[in-house]
Amino acid sequence: MRRNDLVQLAWETLRLHRLRTGLTLAAIAIGVTAVLVLTALGDAAKAFVVREFAGVGSNLVIVVPGRVETSGGMPAMGGTTRDLTLEDTDAIAHQAGTVRRVAPFSLGSGTIEYEGRSRDVRVVGSTSNFLEVRKLTLSGGQFLPPGDPRQGEPVVVLGQKVARELFQGQNPLGQLVRVAEWRLRVIGVLGAKGVSIGIDYDDLVIVPVSVDMKMFNQTGLFRIMVEAVSPESVPVALGQVREILMRRHDDEEDFTLITQDAMLKTFGSVIDALTAGLAGIAAISLAVAGIGIMNVMLVSVSERTGEVGLLKALGARRRQILDVFLAEALMLSSGGALIGVAAGVAVIGIAAAIWTNIPLRPSLGWILLVMTLAVIAGVSFGLMPARRASALPAADALRGRS
Amino acid sequence: MSASPPAAPGPDGAIIRLDHVSRVYQVGESEVRALDDVSMAIRPGEFVAIMGPSGSGKSTMLNVLGCLDSPTSGSYRLAGEAVESLSEDRLAEVRQKRIGFIFQAYHLVGRMTAARNVELPLIFAGVEPALRRERAQRALASVGLARRITHRPDQLSGGERQRVAIARALVMEPSILLADEPTGNLDTRAGEEIVALLERVNRDGLTLVLVTHDPRVAAHAARALRMRDGRIVED
Numbered sequence: 085m086r087r088n089d090l091v092q093l094a095w096e097t098l099r100l101h102r103l104r105t106g107l108t109l110a111a112i113a114i115g116v117t118a119v120l121v122l123t124a125l126g127d128a129a130k131a132f133v134v135r136e137f138a139g140v141g142s143n144l145v146i147v148v149p150g151r152v153e154t155s156g157g158m159p160a161m162g163g164t165t166r167d168l169t170l171e172d173t174d175a176i177a178h179q180a181g182t183v184r185r186v187a188p189f190s191l192g193s194g195t196i197e198y199e200g201r202s203r204d205v206r207v208v209g210s211t212s213n214f215l216e217v218r219k220l221t222l223s224g225g226q227f228l229p230p231g232d233p234r235q236g237e238p239v240v241v242l243g244q245k246v247a248r249e250l251f252q253g254q255n256p257l258g259q260l261v262r263v264a265e266w267r268l269r270v271i272g273v274l275g276a277k278g279v280s281i282g283i284d285y286d287d288l289v290i291v292p293v294s295v296d297m298k299m300f301n302q303t304g305l306f307r308i309m310v311e312a313v314s315p316e317s318v319p320v321a322l323g324q325v326r327e328i329l330m331r332r333h334d335d336e337e338d339f340t341l342i343t344q345d346a347m348l349k350t351f352g353s354v355i356d357a358l359t360a361g362l363a364g365i366a367a368i369s370l371a372v373a374g375i376g377i378m379n380v381m382l383v384s385v386s387e388r389t390g391e392v393g394l395l396k397a398l399g400a401r402r403r404q405i406l407d408v409f410l411a412e413a414l415m416l417s418s419g420g421a422l423i424g425v426a427a428g429v430a431v432i433g434i435a436a437a438i439w440t441n442i443p444l445r446p447s448l449g450w451i452l453l454v455m456t457l458a459v460i461a462g463v464s465f466g467l468m469p470a471r472r473a474s475a476l477p478a479a480d481a482l483r484g485r486s
Numbered sequence: 487m488s489a490s491p492p493a494a495p496g497p498d499g500a501i502i503r504l505d506h507v508s509r510v511y512q513v514g515e516s517e518v519r520a521l522d523d524v525s526m527a528i529r530p531g532e533f534v535a536i537m538g539p540s541g542s543g544k545s546t547m548l549n550v551l552g553c554l555d556s557p558t559s560g561s562y563r564l565a566g567e568a569v570e571s572l573s574e575d576r577l578a579e580v581r582q583k584r585i586g587f588i589f590q591a592y593h594l595v596g597r598m599t600a601a602r603n604v605e606l607p608l609i610f611a612g613v614e615p616a617l618r619r620e621r622a623q624r625a626l627a628s629v630g631l632a633r634r635i636t637h638r639p640d641q642l643s644g645g646e647r648q649r650v651a652i653a654r655a656l657v658m659e660p661s662i663l664l665a666d667e668p669t670g671n672l673d674t675r676a677g678e679e680i681v682a683l684l685e686r687v688n689r690d691g692l693t694l695v696l697v698t699h700d701p702r703v704a705a706h707a708a709r710a711l712r713m714r715d716g717r718i719v720e721d
Contacts, residue, residue: 398587
């Protein structure tokens, strides 16, 4: 028997029962679409997180004061937590060979005022290095000038939104503003950056670290940001920073080192689990579609008992009758899979157009996997009815008995 | 396609030979002997009518002769070959090459044209499409339906449908034609036309075995078997 004839015989049957064929196709297509859309959501969530943390910079090591760890015993037994200081920052900058830049990071919040308008903002204190370390851009003016971090001038760099809201279209450069009762001159405005690791860089102001610490009467830094010379040297840099700080802190590890890698790993595995869960739910809908195929095929077989008998009388072999029914199942499942892929890609495309900040896109890997699964499901669920059809005794089948 | 088995009759000159053939069905607790120790022989080219009341075993006889059903006991030789020893696939091959079937209810496939219905056996025999079409058209022309090849069964009269079925039975050029009440669903005139067609085919050399209730149809046959309770009571 020729393959074209098999396809044509199956096609004739499927075309005759348009409604049944359509519903089965829809069932499979919905299953396939569900798998594609849900896995795309999982992948997008992961890509979203990766992108957020990629903004941290893959070279970055962040030093946080205090030990973020749940170890046994009383927390107080570990001794007191020393502040991170500008001296710590200097030590890392001068002694760690694999470190390119170090930026101190202090944080306060206060009110910024200009000509009667005021706004509550976060006030970040740092040095000229902060611009490169945090991968910020300027939309106008200049950033904090280099020099001794202890001798900060009374200047301020405004976040994009702060500049817009406070100056209402006027040029802020060179103007004097009042920040937490300190009079500071605006020397620059940041480019748009948005939220990165919990801080909105559009809605803050940056002042020299010494100014910030005096302004808010702080003794220690909020963070030290350390940039390694390359992503590969991050592990070495991590060890050097730890060693330098422990030496300065009486051999106590009263600080925590965070890297982008570590954060990505934590979030990545959580999201992988989420994606697997979504894929599992989607797989169930695919299985339901497969049972739909089996149902349709069983009805088809019992309806066509007489026809099976006729084919046997005309000399069709058992294997050929099996093939005819399997061809139908195969065409239903692959047709449904194709429709499902098209619908899934369309849904993902529409969703991506609506939620532009979520990196939604269909993945070829999932498409191939789900199509394979759909065809396997179609054929394996179609096999049982096809077997039953081919095993009908010819004489009984001719009389329409199944 | 494997080589066609020889259509020659067996050593004793019979194309069909039944020896003590029984076919027993198990219906619940009781046994039904649809064929009860039947022996008979049919020579090539014969026209045999099988008559008898309902439940006398006529249809079972035809199913056994057509290799659609196997005897419970006894021996059936078709062209000298012991059928009961054949595998299911070999039986399908025997049906494909040696036997043409005609049914009371025509058994045409409703969604297919007359031509495609006639092509069906050729499709399963793996004949290529161009040759298939040609053979189907020739077969339809031989039953007088050259102008009906693209009609579907529901566009044809009962007599025309049965002629499509005959064309389908003939298209594989079998040596035996088995007809189960071929005129049962037809009016008298259409029935006579069908019988005339079958007679013509028989004159061309085909062995024809025909089951019928109708004595007028049976009268055309050179030989009539009468059955009752699974036995041949008259030959």
